[in-house]
Amino acid sequence: MLSYSSYILIALAALSVTCHALSKCPGASGLPGIPGRDGLKGLPDSLATKYHNALANLERRLFRLEAVLVLNGKIRKVGEKVFASNGKRVDFASALQSCEEVGGTLAAPTNEEENKAIMDIVKQHNQYAYLGIRKGEASGQFTYINGTPLKYINWHQHEPNGKGREKCVEMYTDGTWNDKKCNMNRLTICKF
Structure with a gap:
């Protein structure tokens, strides 16, 4: 069974891969790694806004979890x-x-x-x-x-x-x- 820290690290790695992929979307703008509304063309406005907000919220939450792990000495971060x-x-x-x-x-x-x-x-x-x-x-x-x-x-x-x-x-x-x-x-x- 994986420890809580392992699950967090897996989530951080998954977010990193996802954000890296999303940052290569044509017309991406907004938060780093999170496409802006331009990067979500073709989706209805309400869905594009909901998707963008959910990704931004996820990025903020994972950033806080990463900070806690750094503070507790569970991980070391150097650049990316x-x-x-x-x-x-x-x-x-x-x-x-x-x-x-x-x-x-x-x-x-x-x-x-x-x-x-x-x-x-x-x-x-x-x-x-x-x-x-x-x-x-x-x-x-x-x-x-x-x-x-x-x-x-x-x-x-x-x-x-x-x-x-x-x-x-x-x-x-x-x-x-x-x-x-x-x-x-x-x-x-x-x-x-």
Whole structure:
């Protein structure tokens, strides 16, 4: 059974996807991510107004819930990205699967601010966490899970040092990174 926080995170992810899709509607105006009346052409005025108001109300309510989760330390928000943990320690494949099942991916910092947000969760749980970074089979270089080159690195001194045997990356409680075998149990932190 999912926790209340998990349901909120799923709702936030769904809203984010919905708002992103709606913001691409031709003629969209109004609240960010919510189409204005121009974006609802073809609907009767009363229905367009009702639809617009319902979406605006939903966005305000989810914004308040997100603020509560941030205040209570349940999530960390950096720009449009949200980082959260279910508190479970699992191997890399299981951590990635857990994140993908709820519409996210394994957290991987692309800058210092994101690294700090992930580190805050690592410190809160006092457990090392896997990052969404792996050693590429073809290149032998570490890349994000989607295969793109790293934009930001924060390796611990003398790391990576696995000489090809350590293909995953974990974050220490000080925010630095270490290459690690993928079968160890580490904290799951997802990015939405």
